[in-house]
Amino acid sequence: MSSRTRLLLAWTGGIALTVLHLAPWFEPRPRLVLGVLPEELAYRLGWMVLAFAYLVWFTASVWREEDGA
Amino acid sequence: MTPVVLGVGIYVAIVLAVGLAAARRSARDPAEYFLAGRGLGTFVLFMALFGTNCTAFVLVGVPGQAYANGIATFGVNAPIVALGIPLTFYFIGLPARRLGHELGALTPAELYAKRLGSRAVGLLLFGVFTLYTLPYMATAVQGAAVTLSTATDGALPRWAGGLGVLVVALVYTSLGGMRATAWTNVVQGALFLGFVLAAIVVYTRAVGAEYGGGLSGAFERVAAERPDLLERPAGGLHAPRAFASWGLAISLTVIAFPHMLARLMAAKDARSLRITCRAYPIALVLLWVPVVLIGVFGALEFPGLEGREVDRVFSEMAGRFLSPELSVLAVVAVLAAVMSTLDAQLLTLGSMLTRDVLDPLMPKRRESADVLRGRLFAVALAAVVYGLWWFGGASVFRLASVAFSGYVTLVPTLFLGVRWTGFTAAGAALSILLGNGVYFAALHAAGGLTAAMEPSWCGFLPVAWGFVAACAGAWLGSAASQLQRRGQ
Numbered sequence: 001m002s003s004r005t006r007l008l009l010a011w012t013g014g015i016a017l018t019v020l021h022l023a024p025w026f027e028p029r030p031r032l033v034l035g036v037l038p039e040e041l042a043y044r045l046g047w048m049v050l051a052f053a054y055l056v057w058f059t060a061s062v063w064r065e066e067d068g069a
Numbered sequence: 070m071t072p073v074v075l076g077v078g079i080y081v082a083i084v085l086a087v088g089l090a091a092a093r094r095s096a097r098d099p100a101e102y103f104l105a106g107r108g109l110g111t112f113v114l115f116m117a118l119f120g121t122n123c124t125a126f127v128l129v130g131v132p133g134q135a136y137a138n139g140i141a142t143f144g145v146n147a148p149i150v151a152l153g154i155p156l157t158f159y160f161i162g163l164p165a166r167r168l169g170h171e172l173g174a175l176t177p178a179e180l181y182a183k184r185l186g187s188r189a190v191g192l193l194l195f196g197v198f199t200l201y202t203l204p205y206m207a208t209a210v211q212g213a214a215v216t217l218s219t220a221t222d223g224a225l226p227r228w229a230g231g232l233g234v235l236v237v238a239l240v241y242t243s244l245g246g247m248r249a250t251a252w253t254n255v256v257q258g259a260l261f262l263g264f265v266l267a268a269i270v271v272y273t274r275a276v277g278a279e280y281g282g283g284l285s286g287a288f289e290r291v292a293a294e295r296p297d298l299l300e301r302p303a304g305g306l307h308a309p310r311a312f313a314s315w316g317l318a319i320s321l322t323v324i325a326f327p328h329m330l331a332r333l334m335a336a337k338d339a340r341s342l343r344i345t346c347r348a349y350p351i352a353l354v355l356l357w358v359p360v361v362l363i364g365v366f367g368a369l370e371f372p373g374l375e376g377r378e379v380d381r382v383f384s385e386m387a388g389r390f391l392s393p394e395l396s397v398l399a400v401v402a403v404l405a406a407v408m409s410t411l412d413a414q415l416l417t418l419g420s421m422l423t424r425d426v427l428d429p430l431m432p433k434r435r436e437s438a439d440v441l442r443g444r445l446f447a448v449a450l451a452a453v454v455y456g457l458w459w460f461g462g463a464s465v466f467r468l469a470s471v472a473f474s475g476y477v478t479l480v481p482t483l484f485l486g487v488r489w490t491g492f493t494a495a496g497a498a499l500s501i502l503l504g505n506g507v508y509f510a511a512l513h514a515a516g517g518l519t520a521a522m523e524p525s526w527c528g529f530l531p532v533a534w535g536f537v538a539a540c541a542g543a544w545l546g547s548a549a550s551q552l553q554r555r556g557q
Contacts, residue, residue, distance in 0.1 A: 027301070032292060041358075
């Protein structure tokens with residue numbers, strides 16, 4: 001994958017995560033998902049799993065070691 | 070001797086012993102004292118950043134917010150921080166570490182002064198860093214003093230508790246500098262993280278007992294008795310524009326804490342920083358989910374708390390459900406959270422006074438004496454913080470809430486200063502001055518110094534306007550100085 005493609009993916013991922021965080025369409029109801037977690041908390045934890053995956057990919061692919069070497 | 074005094078005594082003995090051990094490992098030169106010889110490895114770096122980042126507000130203030138606003142308190146704070154902080158570590162911390170090493174800079178202000186070739190920029194940064202950090206330190210002293218006074222039923226007066234916390238932090242910071250503060254942060258971070266994880270297991274069992282126990286039982290009880298706590302409040306920080314502005318503030322502000330940036334400059338290598346970025350979201354979930362749940366469950370157990378009283382929910386829950394040993398650990402956890410930030414702030418402001426303020430005044434001074442000067446400045450700062458706390462009254466706390474967002478006005482300078490070769494000293498100066506000017510004007514429009522989290526123009530928080538103005542100032546100032554250069 002070229003560095004340009006990686007940068008494009010990084011920006012797209014960052015913007016997508018920001019939109020999903022703002023989530024103006026999401027109105028949590030007071031019910032439990034799978035009988036365990038409130039809808040709001042489940043959504044936020046799911047978002048954090050995505051953000052964590054993004055960070056792992058970002059620090060493996062986009063991170064330029066020479067920036068801090 | 071009461072269990073609280075014994076527990077606090079053991080904690081103090083441990084942090085002093087760790088500080089002493091770090092002092093024996095430390096050489097006597099300024100780079101060693103102020104930045105641990107730029108040798109913080111992955112684990113210590115991570116714990117130093119995490120411990121410094123998490124203040125007593127997270128342990129005590131966040132449960133209070135969750136008590137009032139429910140589970141949505143988690144979504145408004147933790148997720149965006151888990152993404153924003155690691156990204157700022159990459160975009161600002163990583164090149165700052167490299168440039169600090171190349172330029173021989175030991176403080177954040179010194180780094181940007183040398184990078185931009187302007188002592189004025191260093192002094193300006195030092196001024197804003199200090200303006201925003203001192204009130205913060207005073208609120209930390211207040212948190213520790215109240216915790217100790219309450220835990221000892223008033224036997225330890227507030228003046229003595231606040232003084233004691235400052236003196237202990239000062240002693241181990243002066244003994245071993247950055248290495249001592251980083252090592253003690255490992256102990257402190259483990260203490261407060263361990264406490265909240267242990268406490269939430271106990272609370273969940275107790276709160277959910279009538280509904281079959283466990284997490285699902287506890288949440289079923291919340292859904293049955295207080296379903297509003299599982300919904301998102303309509304106004305305040307949850308209004309769309311305020312929500313977006315707050316996300317901007319909370320994800321960008323941490324990198325602009327001078328004590329956080331100094332720790333990043335002390336990283337041993339880029340790899341340590343990379344692993345820290347990956348581990349940060351996990352640690353945030355482990356800390357934030359329990360503290361929010363303490364507030365939500367506390368709303369079931371202690372209904373009727375209002376205003377500032379909601380901050381009592383942390384101690385009320387501990388008092389009702391925890392064993393005497395864990396109750397003592399609750400007090401120690403709050404002290405650990407306070408001191409893990411306070412020590413870093415004392416060290417970094419002391420180092421900036423030594424390096425950035427003395428440089429223009431004493432350009433031919435002996436650098437080898439900078440360690441002693443750093444220690445003396447730390448003592449002076451501790452005295453100022455104590456005085457500010459004792460005599461400043463409510464205005465100090467108003468300033469602290471203004472400071473949290475105010476740091477964001479420095480982010481364009483911190484970012485462009487290490488990432489854009491076209492960025493100039495004029496750009497930095499205009500960015501900082503314009504950003505802060507507009508931030509305070511937006512604050513005024515929102516209602517004054519108590520309105521940092523209230524909507525300002527067009528429904529956005531003051532921080533959003535300050536940030537936009539700082540970006541505009543950075544570009545305008547740099548463009549103007551480049552045009553001037555071309556014209557010459």
